[in-house]
Amino acid sequence: MRQDDILLGEKKRMSMPFTESEQRALSALDQAGLLNTLRELQRIPSVTGREAEAQRWLSEQMRAVGLDVDLWTIDVEELRGRADFPGMEVNRAGHEALGLVGNWQGSEGTGKRLIFNGHIDVVPEGDHANWQHDPWGGELDGPSLYGRGACDMKGGLIAALYAIRALKDCGVPLRGSLQLQSVIGEEDGGLGTFATLLRGHTGDAAIICEPTRLNLIPAQAGALTFTLRIFGKSAHASTRLEGVSAIEKYLDVHRQLIQLERERNREVSHPLLGRLELPYPLSIGRVQAGNWSSSVPEELTCEGRIGVAVGESPQEVRELFEKTLRDLAEADPWLQAHPPEVGWTGGQFESGEIPPGHPLVQLCGDCMRDLTGAAPAIEGAPYGSDLRLLVNMGNIPALLFGPGDVRVAHMPDEYVSSTEVILAAQAYILAALRYLA
Numbered sequence: 001m002r003q004d005d006i007l008l009g010e011k012k013r014m015s016m017p018f019t020e021s022e023q024r025a026l027s028a029l030d031q032a033g034l035l036n037t038l039r040e041l042q043r044i045p046s047v048t049g050r051e052a053e054a055q056r057w058l059s060e061q062m063r064a065v066g067l068d069v070d071l072w073t074i075d076v077e078e079l080r081g082r083a084d085f086p087g088m089e090v091n092r093a094g095h096e097a098l099g100l101v102g103n104w105q106g107s108e109g110t111g112k113r114l115i116f117n118g119h120i121d122v123v124p125e126g127d128h129a130n131w132q133h134d135p136w137g138g139e140l141d142g143p144s145l146y147g148r149g150a151c152d153m154k155g156g157l158i159a160a161l162y163a164i165r166a167l168k169d170c171g172v173p174l175r176g177s178l179q180l181q182s183v184i185g186e187e188d189g190g191l192g193t194f195a196t197l198l199r200g201h202t203g204d205a206a207i208i209c210e211p212t213r214l215n216l217i218p219a220q221a222g223a224l225t226f227t228l229r230i231f232g233k234s235a236h237a238s239t240r241l242e243g244v245s246a247i248e249k250y251l252d253v254h255r256q257l258i259q260l261e262r263e264r265n266r267e268v269s270h271p272l273l274g275r276l277e278l279p280y281p282l283s284i285g286r287v288q289a290g291n292w293s294s295s296v297p298e299e300l301t302c303e304g305r306i307g308v309a310v311g312e313s314p315q316e317v318r319e320l321f322e323k324t325l326r327d328l329a330e331a332d333p334w335l336q337a338h339p340p341e342v343g344w345t346g347g348q349f350e351s352g353e354i355p356p357g358h359p360l361v362q363l364c365g366d367c368m369r370d371l372t373g374a375a376p377a378i379e380g381a382p383y384g385s386d387l388r389l390l391v392n393m394g395n396i397p398a399l400l401f402g403p404g405d406v407r408v409a410h411m412p413d414e415y416v417s418s419t420e421v422i423l424a425a426q427a428y429i430l431a432a433l434r435y436l437a
Contacts, residue, residue, distance in 0.1 A: 028170035039138035049090035067102030087189035089346035106174030113203035118157030119186030122149030152409035156209025156402030163428035189347035211404030219353035222308025225346030234298035243296030272380030280307030349384025
């Protein structure tokens with residue numbers, strides 16, 4: 001498919017009434033360059049914990065655009081010692097953790113600063129046999145760009161870079177500055193944004209370029225990662241009644257956790273999260289038990305996550321989760337004598353929100369309406385993100401707003417629409433122009 005075909009509808013959008021400055025900036029967007037750069041980044045694996053190559057590459061792209069670049073080594077161990085550390089699942093030993101921020105100052109002097117924030121880390125690609133497209137190939141098939149992280153969220157990150165480039169190249173005078181934060185470790189807790197804020201990179205508002213189908217998400221649930229150890233008693237499989245299966249005890253625990261999930265999602269009153277079928281999921285993602293096929297398993301370990309309601313503290317959730325297990329153990333003689341052990345490891349995401357009527361939400365909604373003729377939906381997210389760090393820690397109003405559908409993230413043949421990536425860049429251009437007006 002030709003580039004002209006991918007961008008069908010462009011002339012119709014550009015015919016809508018924009019100011020002369022907005023027309024100039026939108027026309028300066030290098031759409032072909034945006035897609036080519038995204039495909040180049042897509043070919044650099046940047047699985048969480050192994051992002052240094054991609055960060056260095058992107059720092060050079062920022063310099064080529066003319067941004068003032070800060071590329072620094074994050075002292076992970078120092079940050080881990082802080083009480084407010086957001087958690088981490090991967091082992092970064094022997095791998096450099098790099099922070100990256102690019103700044104551009106408008107020609108009209110100091111004023112407000114608008115942040116574009118995006119994570120460059122991606123989840124592992126899994127078994128390549130499950131993919132029809134090379135997860136690191138940057139393949140463009142029709143309007144769809146395939147690969148791990150194309151949707152979550154390299155598409156939004158490069159759209160923001162090229163939006164800043166268009167604003168810089170078009171020569172429209174702006175008061176204030178734009179900042180692009182490329183962060184690591186978002187998938188397992190938020191290390192990158194946490195370190196970026198501590199380094200002093202802040203602003204007056206932030207657009208997080210997560211995949212939202214270009215709808216607006218000003219509220220996100222939290223999520224806490226946990227580990228459970230459940231104990232049994234080993235015996236030969238031929239005399240299994242002499243033992244106690246940790247797997248069978250886990251099934252009792254699992255049923256109780258399902259009930260806890262039901263109770264926590266009954267009559268959710270939040271105006272955005274309450275619309276979702278399951279606002280605050282509780283999920284077990286990994287289970288391992290036993291050490292021999294003909295032995296009764298004496299121990300089971302599982303890992304999972306529990307959602308944190310908007311406005312609820314993580315500590316409240318931890319206490320409720322642990323009380324649920326204690327109550328179960330009190331009714332079971334074996335579990336009472338051998339209680340499950342709970343560990344709170346990995347990502348610890350608070351919830352976060354700004355009001356649906358916040359001026360930043362209104363601004364981005366107006367930009368999308370002017371580009372497409374339709375107002376975007378305002379939604380809540382049932383997952384954790386760096387929004388809560390920018391809002392709760394940085395006191396920076398922020399919302400999620402970017403290309404791609406989160407339903408295809410973290411799966412084989414993850415993809416993003418190239419047309420949507422370009423539309424995102426146009427929306428970021430308008431948002432920046434109007435915010436810094």
